[in-house]
Amino acid sequence: MTPDAYRTPVEMSDAGRQASLLDRLPHDPAELAAIVQGLMIHEHIAPAYGVTLSGEQHAEAHVRAVERMLERIAAHDARPLDQARPVGERLVGVCRHFTLLHVAMLRRQGVAARARCGFGAYFQAGKFLDHWVTEYWNEGEQRWVLFDAQLDVRQRELFKVAFDPTDVPRDQFQVAGQAWQMCREGKADAGAFGILDMYGLWFIGGNVIRDLAALNNKEMLPWDVWGGMAGPDGALDLPFIDRLAALGRDPDGDAEALRAAYADKRVAVPDTVFNAVLNRPDRVN
Secondary structure, three states, X not given: OOHHHHOOOOHHHOOHHHHHHHOOOOOOHXXXXXXXXXXXXXXXXXXXXXXXXXXXXXXXXXXXXXXXXXXXXXXXXXXXXXXXXXXXXXXXXXXXXHHHHHHHHHHHOOOOEEEEEEEEOOOOOOOEEEEEEEEEEEOOOOEEEEEOOOOOHHHHHHOOOOOOOOOOOOOOEEEHHHHHHHHHOOOOOHHHEEEOOEEOHHHHHHHHHHHHHHHOOOOOOOOEEOOOOOOOOOOOOHHHHHHHHHHHHOOOOOHHHHHHHHHOXXXXXXXXXXXXXXXXXXXXX
């Protein structure tokens, strides 16, 4: 896909009836990320801010579309988005929500941006943890830049992040296809990739599918399960995931192949997916 394919809000990143909230925001990726950080709090990092979340707040992490995210933000506090909310009153989400809102803001301004699903090396020593970041096209440098819109000052201190989160080094965040290829080639241990008590090649394979879906504008929840994803004891179609991983590692190399891969029912997001956190089927829209 060329950068132009990612300049317009579509599907999950389309703010819809709330789009006007994204107008008159600064035209700088770092300033937009700071706004996102002032609107959201990470579900699992809230205690680091002195916040205990209610059950209703935890439920917000299951909202998928930006339009609904903005509806909740505006309903709770009608001030412009560039005014940070008190930490305990921010919309609850995870890395994927920070990323998608950041992508939506950039696309609203015509900046090519996409959400990438993969693994971060900067949260736990020796581990590559399930994570999402923004990838946007830097016109001046003519390259795609990884940007972690979740990492505010508190988190950079908490996780001892030494690099600039506005330009994440590729060895610090590996897109899922890269992680898969490294493990398949014996250059990395698949047992180091995952989250909580879920690690291994099966988990990486699931993220390869999630990343391919995101590259086709279906940025799903990290715990949404569908199609060709396998559980820890499931059988992986290794050659199939090999092909998807190659496309995800170089998504601009063959746009037609990327679209064709998403047309496969093992990759395409159906109307209903399985929400592994809530342990139930969920309608996507």
